[in-house]
Amino acid sequence: MxxxxxxxxxxxxxxxxxxxxxxxxxxxxxxxxxxxxxxxxxxxxxxxxxxxxDSKEAIVTELLIEGWQDLWVCIEPVLEASNSSKQIFIHVLQTIGEQIEKNRSLYEFLFNAPAHMPSHGEQPPEWKQYQVRLYTVLKGLLDDGMASGEFPHVNPQMMMRGIGGLFHGLFFLGTKPQKISKEEIEMLLNGIFNPPTEPTKTHEVK
Amino acid sequence: MxxxxxxxxxxxxxxxxxxxxxxxxxxxxxxxxxxxxxxxxxxxxxxxxxxxxDSKEAIVTELLIEGWQDLWVCIEPVLEASNSSKQIFIHVLQTIGEQIEKNRSLYEFLFNAPAHMPSHGEQPPEWKQYQVRLYTVLKGLLDDGMASGEFPHVNPQMMMRGIGGLFHGLFFLGTKPQKISKEEIEMLLNGIFNPPTEPTKTHEVK
DNA sequence: TTCCTTATCGACTGTGCGGTCGAAAATTAG
DNA sequence: CTAATTTTCGACCGCACAGTCGATAAGGAA
Structure with missing residues (x-):
C-alpha cells in the first residue's frame, strides 16, 4: 500500500x-x-x-465539477442574506463576476466549453446540475421579485435569456478581457429591471 | 458546353x-x-x-456569405433613414430580430457556428467582414449617440458587449425558440440606454 | 543485492472523417 | 445506333486523435 x-x-x-x-x-x-x-x-x-x-472526458468533467463547486461556495452565502429578491439577484451576478475576474480561464472554460464536448450520449453529465441550479435559483428570485413588484411584469423566461446573454457578453465577448465593475453590473441590470415606461422617443438633442 | x-x-x-x-x-x-x-x-x-x-468549408462559407448578404439587404435601408442614432440602433436590432424569426436555422447558424469552424489558419474568412461591419456600424451609432447625448456616457466597448450578449441570449439561449417582439427589444434596449440614475434600492413594495 | 509496487512513456491500434479515384450510370449530341 | 459529356457514388487513402500495451525505470522494503 x-x-x-x-x-x-x-x-x-x-x-x-x-x-x-x-x-x-x-x-x-x-x-x-x-x-x-x-x-x-x-x-x-x-x-x-x-x-x-480514465479518459479525456474525465479530465474535463473534473475541471467542470471543481469549478462549479468553487463557484457555489461563493454564491451560497449571498442567498442566505435577508435582502430583497432584487438585491440578491444583483448580488449573485456581481459575485459571479468577481470570481470570473479572479480566474478568467477557469470560468471561460466553465461557461463556454461544455457545449462543445462530445458528451457520450448518456444522461446529463454531473456538472450540468450545478448550471441548472444556478438557472433555477435566479429564475426563482426573478419570479419572487415580480410577485412582490420589484421587477416589472414581463415574460420571465425572456428576462432570463436576456440577462444571461447580457452577462455572458459582458465578460466573454470580444478578444481581450475587460474588467467589469460591480457598479456597472448593477447599473445595467437596473436598467433592464426598471425600463423607462415611456420610451424617450426622439430624445432631446441639445 | x-x-x-x-x-x-x-x-x-x-x-x-x-x-x-x-x-x-x-x-x-x-x-x-x-x-x-x-x-x-x-x-x-x-x-x-x-x-x-470544393470542400466542406466551401459549403459552410457559401451558407455564411449568402446569409450575411441577405441580412445586410435588410439592414441597409434602415441605416439610410434620417433618424436619431438611437432610433436607428434600435431599429437595426429589431430588423435583425425580425429576420431571425423568419429563418431561425439560418441565423442560428450565422451567429453560432462560425466560431467552431476549423478555419484553415489563413487570413480572416470572407464572411467575417460582414460581421465586423455590423459591429462597426452599431458601435458608430453608439458613439454618435453618446456624443449627442442620446446615450449615457459609459464605456462603449462594454455597452457593445452587453447589448451583443443580451441580443444573442434573447434569441438563441434556451432550448425552445421563443418569439421576441420588437417592443420587447425596444424596451430592454431603452432600459440599458436610460438606466435609472439613482438605482431604486429597496424598491417600494406596496 | 533481490523483489515488488508505483510511475513513465514511446510506439502501436482503432476509428472517424475529409477528401480522392475510377468506374459506371445517365444524359445529350450527331 | 455510337460517341462525348455530365453526373453519381462506393470504395479507398491519409491523417489526426483517443485510448492501449508492454517495456522500462524509479523507488522502497527485505
Missing amino acids: PTQRQQEEREYRRRQILKGALVVFSKTPSENVTMVDIAKESGFGKATLYYYF | PTQRQQEEREYRRRQILKGALVVFSKTPSENVTMVDIAKESGFGKATLYYYF
Whole structure:
C-alpha cells in the first residue's frame, strides 16, 4: 500500500495535469484540444495522463465539477442574506463576476466549453446540475421579485435569456478581457429591471 | 458546353445541398456535422457533394456569405433613414430580430457556428467582414449617440458587449425558440440606454 | 543485492472523417 | 445506333486523435 507521501504526490500530479489542461483550454478552442497538448503542457507523456485519469472526458468533467463547486461556495452565502429578491439577484451576478475576474480561464472554460464536448450520449453529465441550479435559483428570485413588484411584469423566461446573454457578453465577448465593475453590473441590470415606461422617443438633442 | 437548362439544374442541385446542410446544422452541433450527414440529408452520395463544392468549408462559407448578404439587404435601408442614432440602433436590432424569426436555422447558424469552424489558419474568412461591419456600424451609432447625448456616457466597448450578449441570449439561449417582439427589444434596449440614475434600492413594495 | 509496487512513456491500434479515384450510370449530341 | 459529356457514388487513402500495451525505470522494503 502506498505511503502517505506517495498519496500526496500522486494527488499533486493530478493537480498538475488539471492545471495544464486548463492552460491548454484557455489557449486553444476547446474542440481542438488534444491529449498530447495537455500532456506536453503539464510535462508528462501522453500515456501517463491515462494513468491518472480514465479518459479525456474525465479530465474535463473534473475541471467542470471543481469549478462549479468553487463557484457555489461563493454564491451560497449571498442567498442566505435577508435582502430583497432584487438585491440578491444583483448580488449573485456581481459575485459571479468577481470570481470570473479572479480566474478568467477557469470560468471561460466553465461557461463556454461544455457545449462543445462530445458528451457520450448518456444522461446529463454531473456538472450540468450545478448550471441548472444556478438557472433555477435566479429564475426563482426573478419570479419572487415580480410577485412582490420589484421587477416589472414581463415574460420571465425572456428576462432570463436576456440577462444571461447580457452577462455572458459582458465578460466573454470580444478578444481581450475587460474588467467589469460591480457598479456597472448593477447599473445595467437596473436598467433592464426598471425600463423607462415611456420610451424617450426622439430624445432631446441639445 | 452545357446548355441553359443544364446550368439551371446544376444550380438547383447546389441549392439542394446547401439546404440540406442547413438542416443538418440545425439538428447537430456544428462540430459534429459530417459530409456524410449532409449527403444523406440532401439525397446525394458523399462524393457527389465534392462534385459541386470544393470542400466542406466551401459549403459552410457559401451558407455564411449568402446569409450575411441577405441580412445586410435588410439592414441597409434602415441605416439610410434620417433618424436619431438611437432610433436607428434600435431599429437595426429589431430588423435583425425580425429576420431571425423568419429563418431561425439560418441565423442560428450565422451567429453560432462560425466560431467552431476549423478555419484553415489563413487570413480572416470572407464572411467575417460582414460581421465586423455590423459591429462597426452599431458601435458608430453608439458613439454618435453618446456624443449627442442620446446615450449615457459609459464605456462603449462594454455597452457593445452587453447589448451583443443580451441580443444573442434573447434569441438563441434556451432550448425552445421563443418569439421576441420588437417592443420587447425596444424596451430592454431603452432600459440599458436610460438606466435609472439613482438605482431604486429597496424598491417600494406596496 | 533481490523483489515488488508505483510511475513513465514511446510506439502501436482503432476509428472517424475529409477528401480522392475510377468506374459506371445517365444524359445529350450527331 | 455510337460517341462525348455530365453526373453519381462506393470504395479507398491519409491523417489526426483517443485510448492501449508492454517495456522500462524509479523507488522502497527485505
